Amino acid sequence: xxxxxxxxxxxxxxxxxxxxxxxxxxxxxxxxWDTSKxxxxxxxxxALICDDPDAPGGTWIHWVIFNLPPEISSLxxxxxxxxxxxxGALQGSNSWGNIGYSGPCPPSGTHRYYFKVYALDVKLNLxxxxxxxxxxxxxxGHILDEGQLMGTYTRR
Numbered sequence: 001x002x003x004x005x006x007x008x009x010x011x012x013x014x015x016x017x018x019x020x021x022x023x024x025x026x027x028x029x030x031x032x033w034d035t036s037k038x039x040x041x042x043x044x045x046x047a048l049i050c051d052d053p054d055a056p057g058g059t060w061i062h063w064v065i066f067n068l069p070p071e072i073s074s075l076x077x078x079x080x081x082x083x084x085x086x087x088g089a090l091q092g093s094n095s096w097g098n099i100g101y102s103g104p105c106p107p108s109g110t111h112r113y114y115f116k117v118y119a120l121d122v123k124l125n126l127x128x129x130x131x132x133x134x135x136x137x138x139x140x141g142h143i144l145d146e147g148q149l150m151g152t153y154t155r156r
Contacts, residue, residue: 003147005033005117009077016113016151022105023156027078028063031149033117038145040070040119047118047139048075049132052104054111055095061132062113063101064092067123083128090128092135099129104153113151119144 007029010016018024035046046068052060065079068089081100084090091100104113124138 003033003035003038003117003119003145005031005115005147005149007031007115007149007151010151012149012151014151016104016153018156021103021153021155024103025078026101026103028075028101028103029151030075030077031115031117032074033147035070035073035119035145038119040144041121042070043122044070044144045120045123046070046072047120047124047135048115049118049135050101050113050115051132052106052111052113054106054109056107061093061095062103063094063115064130064132064135065089065100066092066126066135070119090126092126092128092130092132104151106153106155108155110152110154113153114148115151116146116148118146 009029020029047066050063094102096102120142121144122142
């Protein structure tokens with residue numbers, strides 16, 4: 001089974017609204033996922049990574065968030081760029097070197113943005129500010145299920 005992730009503001013394979021990009025408010029879009037069919041213990045967690053594989057210099061990281069409580073099945077619009085959220089989740093560094101979400105901002109052409117959600121059997125023993133690579137390494141052997149939502153964006 002593949003974990004389903006969706007957004008009420010764009011469908012898989014469709015354009016991300018400008019509001020969620022560098023040309024708009026540059027805030028994170030609302031996201032929903034369904035873990036009800038998974039057996040995630042209280043020691044488990046959810047992680048989310050958003051990246052752009054079409055960036056000229058290699059994959060560009062837009063968002064790293066992890067240790068979301070397993071009962072969480074959505075993120076609201078405009079998750080604040082804080083190291084730790086009220087629910088205990090931590091945010092890592094994006095490719096700009098900032099904590100939290102930074103939206104699509106392709107230099108040219110249409111780019112693809114993958115929002116990947118992971119259901120884990122553990123909470124990750126990491127600090128806020130870590131990189132995507134550090135989160136992926138820590139998740140090895142602990143992924144119960146995963147899913148992705150892909151949006152596109154072309155700069156105006």
